Amino acid sequence: MGNYRFHTPDGVSDLLPEDCQAKRGMEQKLRSLFISGGYREIETPGIEFFDVYSGGRFVSPENLFKLTDQEGRILSLRYDGTVSAARLAATLLKDEQPPLRLSYIENMYRFRESGGGRQKEFTQAGVELLGVSSPQADAEVIALAISSALEIGIEDLQISVGQSEFFKGLMEEWKIATDGANEISRFLDQKDTVALERAAARFQLDEEARQTLLMIPALFGTYDAIDQFEARVKNPRALAALMNIRDILDVLDDYGYIKYVSVDFGMVRSLDYYTGMIFKGFTYEVGFPIISGGRYDKVVSVFGRDLDAVGFSLGINLCITAMQRQGKEFVFAGTDVLIGFSDEPGMRAAALTMAKDLRAEGLIVQVDCQQKNEEEISKIAVSQGIEQTIYLQADDCDSFEGEKEDI
Amino acid sequence: MITIALSKGRLAEQAIDLLEAAGYDCTAAKEKSRRLILEDEEAGLRFIMAKPADVPTYVEYGAADIGVVGKDTLLEEGRQLYEVIDLGFGACQMCVCGPESLKGKLDSIPNKRVASKYPHITRSYFEGTKRESVEIIKLNGSVELAPLIGLAEVIVDIVESGRTLKENGLDVLEVIADISARVVVNRVSMKMKAQNILPMLEAIRLEIARRQRNDKEISES
Numbered sequence: 205m206g207n208y209r210f211h212t213p214d215g216v217s218d219l220l221p222e223d224c225q226a227k228r229g230m231e232q233k234l235r236s237l238f239i240s241g242g243y244r245e246i247e248t249p250g251i252e253f254f255d256v257y258s259g260g261r262f263v264s265p266e267n268l269f270k271l272t273d274q275e276g277r278i279l280s281l282r283y284d285g286t287v288s289a290a291r292l293a294a295t296l297l298k299d300e301q302p303p304l305r306l307s308y309i310e311n312m313y314r315f316r317e318s319g320g321g322r323q324k325e326f327t328q329a330g331v332e333l334l335g336v337s338s339p340q341a342d343a344e345v346i347a348l349a350i351s352s353a354l355e356i357g358i359e360d361l362q363i364s365v366g367q368s369e370f371f372k373g374l375m376e377e378w379k380i381a382t383d384g385a386n387e388i389s390r391f392l393d394q395k396d397t398v399a400l401e402r403a404a405a406r407f408q409l410d411e412e413a414r415q416t417l418l419m420i421p422a423l424f425g426t427y428d429a430i431d432q433f434e435a436r437v438k439n440p441r442a443l444a445a446l447m448n449i450r451d452i453l454d455v456l457d458d459y460g461y462i463k464y465v466s467v468d469f470g471m472v473r474s475l476d477y478y479t480g481m482i483f484k485g486f487t488y489e490v491g492f493p494i495i496s497g498g499r500y501d502k503v504v505s506v507f508g509r510d511l512d513a514v515g516f517s518l519g520i521n522l523c524i525t526a527m528q529r530q531g532k533e534f535v536f537a538g539t540d541v542l543i544g545f546s547d548e549p550g551m552r553a554a555a556l557t558m559a560k561d562l563r564a565e566g567l568i569v570q571v572d573c574q575q576k577n578e579e580e581i582s583k584i585a586v587s588q589g590i591e592q593t594i595y596l597q598a599d600d601c602d603s604f605e606g607e608k609e610d611i
Numbered sequence: 612m613i614t615i616a617l618s619k620g621r622l623a624e625q626a627i628d629l630l631e632a633a634g635y636d637c638t639a640a641k642e643k644s645r646r647l648i649l650e651d652e653e654a655g656l657r658f659i660m661a662k663p664a665d666v667p668t669y670v671e672y673g674a675a676d677i678g679v680v681g682k683d684t685l686l687e688e689g690r691q692l693y694e695v696i697d698l699g700f701g702a703c704q705m706c707v708c709g710p711e712s713l714k715g716k717l718d719s720i721p722n723k724r725v726a727s728k729y730p731h732i733t734r735s736y737f738e739g740t741k742r743e744s745v746e747i748i749k750l751n752g753s754v755e756l757a758p759l760i761g762l763a764e765v766i767v768d769i770v771e772s773g774r775t776l777k778e779n780g781l782d783v784l785e786v787i788a789d790i791s792a793r794v795v796v797n798r799v800s801m802k803m804k805a806q807n808i809l810p811m812l813e814a815i816r817l818e819i820a821r822r823q824r825n826d827k828e829i830s831e832s
Contacts, residue, residue: 322672360803362802362803364802394692394693394694395693395694395695395796395801396693396694396695397695397696398694398696398697398793399694424805466802486799486802486803487799487803488799488803489673490673490799491670491671491672491673491674491797491798491799491800492672492673492798492799493798493799
């Protein structure tokens, strides 16, 4: 014991002033963006009951930070924003009429992640649009995700959009039961064409179906990709999914965002969770998606209220890492002025008044609190990178106003 | 610039040959040196020479865009990657092995001790596929020793020719999976660098198809 007192635990880290300022700046931009779209911010507890997550099997228990309360009940640190928002919408906000637009910027905790920009503790900013199921709602959330990334300075952005119903429809058409579908979804998720070929043979898919299956991981694009699948598929569920993505693309075109978007029907993870559109956002220099979102209409019903839901979250720490590696400089606003003063009567009051006035004008001002003399004040300023100093003493009291004007 | 992580050793050599044959200039990678990063600015390629078990990690985190690594390592590491091409070489099998006397009787031993370099594969095979709890003993090499000296009843290991097994009086009891070298791609690189990566994958696929045709012709003639 005691040897770890200088360290932070694995998967968490300190944020130094420069990075912290950059991060807070981003959070503020995102907060304003969310609020301006009608997404009211909520704050949910950092600690939830374990049951909140296990009730809907949203998260595998191994990924939760667990502790117990005085009653012996199992608690968990906040894992994501969606589940807590869903709980809130179904309980405290149960009398509010849909649509509900909620947003959050919070730290999330994941027990098994660490390294490479993926930490156990990280900040997510996200929104939930609850109680509406329409392509326009889906597109609103995708568009807000794109705006968010652009707003904080991510320029190279790609959004992949998929549809979980398309895959489920295909499985229906090919009469493949849940176990087989899960297996195939895993191969699709890994774009493992070798395993897909084998699966096609094992499930005795005809040539047409085999080709369709192999097209899924390979085909990117927008309307053209949808056209190609539409020509090959007969299942109504899968066709409806394609139509849904077509409609979403139409709306995104109206937003002027279609250039960031491509479709990828190979995104078939967490099929129990997602019930429609799924999307992810990518940029250069980080190996993980910076944005993740989609439609999960069954999540709120776990808490006793039937509300459709669509939302996204953006990983702020990943975005900062990406932008740093992309060579973006974050401008740090350091102290502008250091004020010192002599021990003559009235000088301290004058210094404090001057600091107050300068701060009111938007400058960052430090006042010396060690009674340093003029020379020492200059030294401190140099060592801390402060460009301007003011030293107040009785004989040049008259020129205070002049000095203030200069700054 | 595309960064390619190679598994140091024979797999790296074979991968470099393949890339050359597919039309990529790999002079940088063939340089005989102890440097771990070999870069060719002109060809737009950078090679990382890594321990096989680390290749999936480099690729998952995006430190490398592409990796060439054995399926055994992929199964053991269980990383979130795109596994796009089976290169065919480095072929072998992941097997449960033990004394010949146990053939067909594996399920009859309760509370088995299983020694392996691949604890994760072992766990997922016995617990996931066979629905059986076993005690897993992690070893780092010469796993065949374990059943011989009574450390474990059986082992899980890769089997190429089976000679080492035979010479130690062991045999394959069950086959878990077919293993060969795979091309893996980082999930973000696949999207962000698609215009460079997709043609490279296509060229590799064509080269493999060409080799398979050749092999077939040779075997037919």
